[in-house]
Amino acid sequence: MxxxxxxxxxxxxxxxxxxxxxxxxxxxxxxxxxxxxxxxxxxxxxxxxxxxxxxxxxxxxxxxxxxxxxxxxxxxxxxxxxxxxxxxxxxxxxxxxxxxxxxxxxxxxxxxxxxxxxxxxxxxxxxxxxxxxxxxxxxxxxxxxxxAGYPLPAADPGGLAVRGPLPDVARLTGREPYVVVHPGASVPARQPSAAVSHRFVAALVAGGHRVLVTGAPAEKALTAEVADGAAVDLGGRTSLAELAAVLAGAWVVVAPNTGPAHLAAAVGTPVVSLFAPVVPAARWAPYGVPVALLGDQHAQCRATRARTCPVRGHPCLDTIDPADVRRAVAGLARAHP
Incomplete structure (x- = not known):
């Protein structure tokens, strides 16, 4: 060995x-x-x-x-x-x-x-x-x-995974079903504006969903603006293992191209992917779970690897219709008992 x-x-x-x-x-x-x-x-x-x-x-x-x-x-x-x-x-x-x-x-x-x-x-x-x-x-x-001579065992399906057991996060999530909206990303070009993300939250709440907004400690101002009284704000309140548990309990996760979208896939939760085409979705979309891909994949920023949106108004993400987000969540939720 x-x-x-x-x-x-x-x-x-x-x-x-x-x-x-x-x-x-x-x-x-x-x-x-x-x-x-x-x-x-x-x-x-x-x-x-x-x-x-x-x-x-x-x-x-x-x-x-x-x-x-x-x-x-x-x-x-x-x-x-x-x-x-x-x-x-x-x-x-x-x-x-x-x-x-x-x-x-x-x-x-x-x-x-x-x-x-x-x-x-x-x-x-x-x-x-x-x-x-x-x-x-x-x-x-x-x-x-x-x-290199290291294939996966036949019993391993090849998806993403995390170590278990995950922590109990009921004190954060409550017991009722919920959808998670994670608005942030590591670079600005990959996330919708806070105002647009808040509209996504509002549309989901209007559609009868209970919404939790998640984010890292550095994103607390963002999550507060996105939640804005309509959703539960968990910004800065979870470790990564706790975030994994929150995502595992969700019906659906709504997120841009960011680590928590992949974390949702690793715990088996469907993802509405708000995907900016600065990198190819074929490579980087959430893997191994049901995904609804939203965002203009032919926008001018396509394949630029830009960290800051080079197009005025961030049209690839900020023109996403909140009603489309709500429909995508509903479709994935029906497919995810």
């Missing part, structure tokens, strides 16, 4: 989408270390199959990178060396290179490294895997594990 390091150094959603790959490795390895960035660590804590978790802010990936220093780099290399891993799989998005991390892993003495790479890797990779087309990210990452 081997000790394997799996690296995914992006945000919460990216780490959750790596779950099937991690489970494939865990089914065959004696020990799995997951390397995340600081923004994704909490998701790593929830992934089945992870034995050990390391965190390091990669300056070529992190959205708020720190200056590169010899001391920080050398400390990281020594931390990896202490893990004594036999193999490593580097997971990246299509626009990221695995080669900087591969170089550091080589310096740490990792004898075998695999990654998806379009760039010539020289001696940095033992497995240079390629994936064509717009495969969903979980399948893309799982294909690397399969190419």
């Amino acid at each position: 081997t000790r394997v390091l799996v690296a995914r150094q992006d945000n919460l959603g990216d780490v959750l989408l790596a779950g099937p790959c991690v489970r494939g490795v865990a089914a065959h390895a004696s020990h799995v270390t997951l390397l995340t960035g600081p923004q994704g660590r909490a998701a790593g804590d929830l992934l089945p199959g992870v034995d050990d978790l390391l965190t390091w802010r990669a300056p070529w990936i992190d959205a708020d990178p720190q200056p590169v220093t010899a001391a920080d780099t050398e400390e990281f290399v020594e931390r990896i060396r202490a893990q004594a891993v036999d193999e490593a799989l580097i997971l990246t998005s299509f626009h990221q290179s695995p080669l900087p991390l591969a170089l550091l892993l080589r310096l740490a003495g990792v004898p075998w490294i695999g990654a998806i790479s379009e760039d010539y890797p020289g001696s940095l990779l033992d497995l240079r895997h390629r994936v064509d087309g717009d495969r969903p990210e979980p399948e893309r990452m799982l294909s690397l594990a399969e190419a």
Whole structure:
């Protein structure tokens, strides 16, 4: 049996989408270390199959990178060396290179490294895997594990998953059925305006739904504006595990392209995905659960990877009709006992 390091150094959603790959490795390895960035660590804590978790802010990936220093780099290399891993799989998005991390892993003495790479890797990779087309990210990452000899067991359906049991959150949710609206995202281009999200909430309440609005501590002002007396405001009141439990209890989750949308998929809850086309929905839409995709997928911002909307008025999301959100929720709720 081997000790394997799996690296995914992006945000919460990216780490959750790596779950099937991690489970494939865990089914065959004696020990799995997951390397995340600081923004994704909490998701790593929830992934089945992870034995050990390391965190390091990669300056070529992190959205708020720190200056590169010899001391920080050398400390990281020594931390990896202490893990004594036999193999490593580097997971990246299509626009990221695995080669900087591969170089550091080589310096740490990792004898075998695999990654998806379009760039010539020289001696940095033992497995240079390629994936064509717009495969969903979980399948893309799982294909690397399969190419490295770590397929999922036949009994594993390959969806997203989190560790159980999840905490009891009845004190937060109450006992009556509810729909969750999660209005925030890690970058502004991917979320509707607060006023538009409030209209979604109002339409759902008018349709007879009890609505809970969720968000991180930094999003408390946003969730307060979106809830605005019409819904229960849970902004900043949950850990990630508690948020997972809140989402698991919902009939449907309404969310933009953000980590909690993938967390909802990981706990099996249908998602109304308010998806800005700055990245392809084929890759990044919630995976493995019923999804209603709303938002203009042919808007001018399509495939720009923009962090701030480049089009006046944010039309891809802010023109979504609240009645369409209500209809989408009703349709998914009927399909989700």
